[in-house]
Amino acid sequence: MTALRSLLFVPGNKTNMLEKALGFKPDVFVPDMEDSVPKGEKENARNLIAEYLPKFAKLGIPIIPRVNSLDTMWAVDDLAAVVGPHIYGISIGKINTPADIKETSEHLSTLERKAGLNEGHIKMIPWLESAKAIIHCYEISLASKRLVGIAFGGEDFTHDMGIERLEDESEVSFARNQLCIAARAAGILALDTPYFLFKDEDGLRINSAVAKQCGFKGKFAIHPTQINGINDTFSPSKKEIEYAHRVVQVFEEAERAGRGSTSLDGKVIDVPVVKRARELLNLASR
Secondary structure, three states: OOOOOEEEEEEOOOHHHHHHHOOOOOOEEEEEOOOOOOHHHHHHHHHHHHHHHHHHHOOOOOEOOEEOOOOOOOHHHHHHHHOOOOOOEEEEOOOOOHHHHHHHHHHHHHHHHHHOOOOOOOEEEEEEOOHHHHHOHHHHHOOOOOEOEEEEOHHHHHHHHOOOOOOOOHHHHHHHHHHHHHHHHHOOEEEEOOOOOOOOHHHHHHHHHHHHHHOOOEEEEOOHHHHHHHHHHOOOOHHHHHHHHHHHHHHHHHHHOOOOOEEEOOEEEOHHHHHHHHHHHHHHHO
């Protein structure tokens, strides 16, 4: 998997929504058994998602179902229902410590053996949604080679902190930055919390741009209309790509002339700048 820009939640207990989702093209499908499903519908969601996994798999888009957290009665059965050849990984809510990751990984190893899969085949994206999780986010990020990313849960985090959710998200700025730095240090992706005003396209783009500047590499979508806005924001723009090509070109010319830095449009171009440009071009090619 080379890009995780848009990760589309699909409520697992709604047949009509699962059916409609088959017509969309996010980077990742996230059939959900957790927050979007009421308690009385958990088993129904689990069964429906298991039924629809082969249909989603035919689309060639990675599938990462979200299961209920370890502190519920549903987590183990959720994992058993979805682990198999059709999914790329699982997402799990309310991870607080590295021990939670290790426990989940052990469950996955058992299920992989039963399914005839190699151990480690199923990847993980845990949700960090509490003060404890943010304090432990780097250790969590390193707790298993299964992890391809960590997700920030803004709503549950503010609930845990006992603070109000603000429109400008200033109340979660430290937590978001901490998570992004930890993910980068661990070599995995930081994925941002959903933007719940799904009819506000401009608001989504602004929100996503701020998240990108923090270091997030993708964002969860709660509605299919958000896919394009998220993909556009977390993809290099034409202007960025053109500038990156110019940066690499002038730097390589400077190197051939025996210089370790140069300038472009009045800005210094040195090794860190050209590294960033090359990374952007690599992302664009993917």
